[in-house]
Amino acid sequence: MPFYNDEYDDGRSGGLVAKQGAGDNAAPLSVSEISALLKRTVEDRFGFVRLRGELSGVKRAASGHLYCALKDDKAVIDGVMWRGGAQRLAFRPEDGIEVIATGKLTTYPGRSKYQIVIESMEIAGEGALLALLEKLRARLAAEGLFAPERKRALPFLPRVIGVVTSPTGAVIRDILHRLADRFPSRVLVWPVLVQGEGAAQQVANAVRGFSAIAPGGPVPRPDVVIVARGGGSIEDLWSFNEEAVVRAVAESAIPVISAVGHETDTTLCDHAADRRAPTPTAAAEIAVPVRAELMAQLDELALRKRRCAMRPVVLGRERLEARVQRLPRPDAILAAKAQKLDELADRLRRGLQDRERAKRERLGQTAAKLSLPLLRQRVAASNERLERAGMTPRLLSRRWTQARDALAPVARVLPQLDPRLPLQRGYALVTSVDGQALTSRERAAQEAALVLEFRDGKLPVTAGSAAPAQSPVSPPPAPPRKAARPKAPEPRQGDLF
Template sequence: MAEEAEPPHGDNAAPFSVSELSSALKRTVEERFGYVRLRGEISKVTRHASGHVYLTLKDENASIDGVVWRGVVSRLDCQPEQGLEVIVTGKITTYPARSSYQIVIDSMEPAGVGALLAQLERLKAQLRGEGLFDPARKQPIPTVPAVVGVITSPTGAVIRDILHRIRDRWPCQVLVWPCVVQGDQAAKQVANAVRGFAALPEGGSIPRPDVLIVARGGGSIEDLWPFNDEALARTVSACPIPVISAVGHETDTTLIDFVSDRRAPTPTAAAEMATPVLSELKAQTADYERRLQRAAGRMVETRRGALMAAAGRLPSMADLFGRREQRLDVATARLSSGLNAHVAAHDRRLAAVAARLTPQTLLRPIRLQAERVEALDRRAVQALRAVLRDADRRLDGAARRLPSMDRPISQALVQLDALSGRALRALERLQARQAERLDRAGRLLESLNPDGPLARGFARVHHADGRLVRRAAELASDEAVSLHFGDGARNAVIDGGLSPAHQAKAKPKPKSSSTDQGDLF
């Protein structure tokens, strides 16, 4: 074997491995420094998918890496953001994989008021860019709320001032959601209260407020800092109930002042914004009523004057309707004579038509129908007999050709008998229908026969030329007429004496004081 070379410089110490050296440096650093507080500016922030946060702290001359484990991130007083100056507390350790050292951060807080304000300005710019400060998103405060929700501390002067002010101004129900308004839990409790009021159902056992007041007394910027929380600001902005922010005094401004629907300088001013003054409303209502009555009176007087002026310009009733009434009278007089003339013309036309209407004219269509029925009857009988004869011939021929098929022939004979019976029944029904039609036509003819009523005691009056007399006005005095009865005709004179044959039998009548109308016979 070759002889081992001696270590340089004559050093006989055994060499360290890299892991051994890293472990030794890690123990030395952790034992020397342990927990330290550092102040610096965050220059780089990386949020890992595992939930850990990696960052770098720097000042003018140096920088150091830092890590915040997942379980610690939610407990930090402020969230790490690039450019934020903070004071951190943690344990110095090394990271052997990169031969670097780092600080494991356990707590983080802003480094002074300037850092807090810088962080607040950056958050304002972000929310303003999202439109959360837009005035168009603001909801109007109800004029006459029935329920007012107050989110504040249950102890202290703020809640007493709000309740006292509301009680003096407006009779309504006040719901108080108690919560802390200072410290680490303040922002979370206030946000939960806003969401709790918004979640109340309409018409539930607990009435839903018409307006919310988030109130707190004055204090330092650190005391009011929970109201600059981003999550609280987003909760207030998304609340469906109008929110009035009353945090601090008039000169204090927090983030929820920008996202709320109204900002009040003090909690007392918030109570005044949320409620009207009952006495002022009553006085205003009374004033409106008086003004309405005066306006209505003036309107009525104005309309009355305009109506009177318009009525004065209108013509009188006599001027409007006199000429039309005169035209109506003339038309009425003409209408009566026109109706009489119209009736007379139609009477003449009817008499001319009636003169042409004779029993022979009415009987002729009936005779024609009867002849057609008889012809159809004869044709139907002849056709049926021809069909039967043809069927008999066909049957005889089939019987001669098929002497062995007795059964089909018997069936055909049965069918033929059935068909013959059906044909005879159909013929009988046809004859019955035609006879019924003929009977109806005969009854119609009988009803239209002008000599029918004569057998029942009526008489028909004819002029000397044979024309039928329909109205008494057609007859003139001393006109000769003929009277037709059921058993014959007789002559008569209108308004005249008896015929020569009856004058000898007539007896003298006593004189009467009334005018003698004569006798028809």
């Protein structure tokens, strides 16, 4: 059992029970009280500080607050930036960026740590800014936002041109003036801030706003968009290096021309755009052609068209003239035929005359033979020859009688030779199916079917159904023929001539 002597207990000896000694006015503080005292002391002493260091562990909370750490080669301090200040940042904080943070030191009682509440943050020098720019460029290039195959061709003659720029600067006046000189076009201006807080978000919203315009609506949709700004330092042009602007330009449904700064200035917006212009004035020249040049070109094409249309006519005329020169003259072609026609006409005239003369001579000779005494002499000679010919009617009648008597016996015998005449007396005519007469038993036995023709019709029978005859039937004796009358000798007719 421990021995305790309260005679020597002054409250600081670490006794078992804490007791307040006589004259002791140092009351014990709670942890919250000492944390509050530390917090107030640190904030009063370091109410405004500027720290330079490298960002590490950058993290954005769902509430919008930004948490990070600032470090150098020997120490680390935590930092926090509330949502309002984080939204006003002109760049996107990332690990490894050297920055200058402005704010006040405070403590975090929950973890007994001190930290800096950052009110503003800037990149520490142009070198750090360029490093941040290169890092962002490499990351976006790895995503393919700057790939050449993503670039689209610009329309040759846009009807509506959208311009994203400040409405009060000289840029918009230069663009409008240049468009009016080259090819007057309809221009839609989307006014935005081109530098400072919120400029990047406004530019990104303007590019997306032009793409969101529906074709055929009350507001015409641009055929090409120009993102323009005048020259300046890298800090002035930093809004066009922001990731929001780069992604909006890369995702635009309308071809984009980037005209930010002067010819030597280059931003990430230039890499993401479909076409980069060295100046805003050059962007207007790229967007539209020269109207006067187009008219001159159209006139030249019309002239070439007329020449092309007339070229076959000219060539055809030249070929025709060359062939006409090679052809003989019409009078030369017809001269030989005309001469031959004249010769044939002369020959025809002479031939007709010769033929007329010959006919006339022959007619004269014939007319000389047609004298009356000569004709009487020839008639007398003809009568004499006719009398010698013996053509008397008695002779002709006798010859006709002899021919009739010779034909009468034949006419009497002819009806008896009709093969169907015996059918009237009860006989039958045996034929084959095809109508051939069968005159023998052997021939009839070879037929499969026979046709028996009687006086009153035909009867088809089969050869096997007829009973075979016991003895051959002798044909009836033929009737005796009358003796033919001997023909009388025909008188010999005398010669008529």
